[in-house]
Amino acid sequence: MADYVVRCRVCGRTYGRGYRFFRCLCGGVLEVLVDLEGVSWGVDEGALGIFRYSALLPSLSRYVSLGEGRTPTIKRVVDGVEVYFKLEYLNPTGSFKDRGSALAVSKASELGVTEVLEDSSGNTGISIAAYAAYAGIKARIYVPSDIPVGKYVLIKSFGAEVIKAGSRDEASRQVLRDLSEGNYYIGHTWNPYFIEGTKTIAFEVYEDLRSVDYVITPVASGTLLLGFWKGFNELLKLGLITSIPKLVGVQACGYDSLSRFVGRVVRSECREGTVLADAIRLTNAPRLPYIAEAIVRSGGYLVVVNDDLIVDALKDLFRMGFTVEPTSAAAYAAFKLVRKELSGKVLIPLTGSGLKYVGGTESPLYKVFVGG
Numbered sequence: 001m002a003d004y005v006v007r008c009r010v011c012g013r014t015y016g017r018g019y020r021f022f023r024c025l026c027g028g029v030l031e032v033l034v035d036l037e038g039v040s041w042g043v044d045e046g047a048l049g050i051f052r053y054s055a056l057l058p059s060l061s062r063y064v065s066l067g068e069g070r071t072p073t074i075k076r077v078v079d080g081v082e083v084y085f086k087l088e089y090l091n092p093t094g095s096f097k098d099r100g101s102a103l104a105v106s107k108a109s110e111l112g113v114t115e116v117l118e119d120s121s122g123n124t125g126i127s128i129a130a131y132a133a134y135a136g137i138k139a140r141i142y143v144p145s146d147i148p149v150g151k152y153v154l155i156k157s158f159g160a161e162v163i164k165a166g167s168r169d170e171a172s173r174q175v176l177r178d179l180s181e182g183n184y185y186i187g188h189t190w191n192p193y194f195i196e197g198t199k200t201i202a203f204e205v206y207e208d209l210r211s212v213d214y215v216i217t218p219v220a221s222g223t224l225l226l227g228f229w230k231g232f233n234e235l236l237k238l239g240l241i242t243s244i245p246k247l248v249g250v251q252a253c254g255y256d257s258l259s260r261f262v263g264r265v266v267r268s269e270c271r272e273g274t275v276l277a278d279a280i281r282l283t284n285a286p287r288l289p290y291i292a293e294a295i296v297r298s299g300g301y302l303v304v305v306n307d308d309l310i311v312d313a314l315k316d317l318f319r320m321g322f323t324v325e326p327t328s329a330a331a332y333a334a335f336k337l338v339r340k341e342l343s344g345k346v347l348i349p350l351t352g353s354g355l356k357y358v359g360g361t362e363s364p365l366y367k368v369f370v371g372g
């Protein structure tokens, strides 16, 4: 495992591995800087989950893994474009978040914390609750009041305390008010270790495909897009790839917080805010400027999609056999909107599982596929 420091993106101050506050003392977001000097690519086939890539991960005294990562990639040619769907919904709790949770909960365990606090639209809450349960750590999860029932039930099933806090943005504010000496804010929107976990998706793309030309991914707090950015940059530094794929961020109507930071925005018509893409209904992500920087520096852009396009894309994906949640379909909707300008290999991570949405007549999948 690699040496590292934690550094503030705003003031540049650095902290050692024992630092446990979620942000810099100046208020800035933190990042983990892994020392790649003398490090070479290598996969530990005997290790579980993302810890196969431990040579490139920050050194930790404990690993908490439920077997995340190593998700299949399926190629489909769509209108002449090679699309590679990476089935992130097959992770242990049904979303890519498990990559981040594995590392963030491992770090929490190393720090000896007894209770973690997290705010989430659902997927990260489920994931943190599961990994915390496995590590023997209490979890308290702040969620929007209109969280899909399947997601709510799963968080409760892992034994976490659940606080319904109004909107997604209100959940972010309330969790910060409840921080105390006795608990640890593991919040993925801030946590620098979380992105060290999600960066492993780029390593898997390298293992499976060597490189791709585009990555099209939904963005809320940006943990997946920043994971791709960090992972590909590390592969570039190690001399394993020669260029970084263009990162195309996808947001939904009413929640296009990146619009003011990204130069090029491709928009569908927005009459109202998204209801379907519940996993990306966040407007106050702390890392917004850095997500935008990654998109712009990669040569990518932002696409904003409406619910009509998401419904069409969702139907397409199920017709192809993919059990996805509506937010995953946002990325495919964006692909369909811009496909005429794409060439080469396009990677679309299918971020979350549709199995979390099958309960009740209020479920968006019920409404789209059954009726009512």
Ligand SMILES: [Zn+2]
Binding pocket: 008, 009, 010, 011, 012, 013, 024, 025, 026, 027, 028
């Ligand atoms: Zn700072």
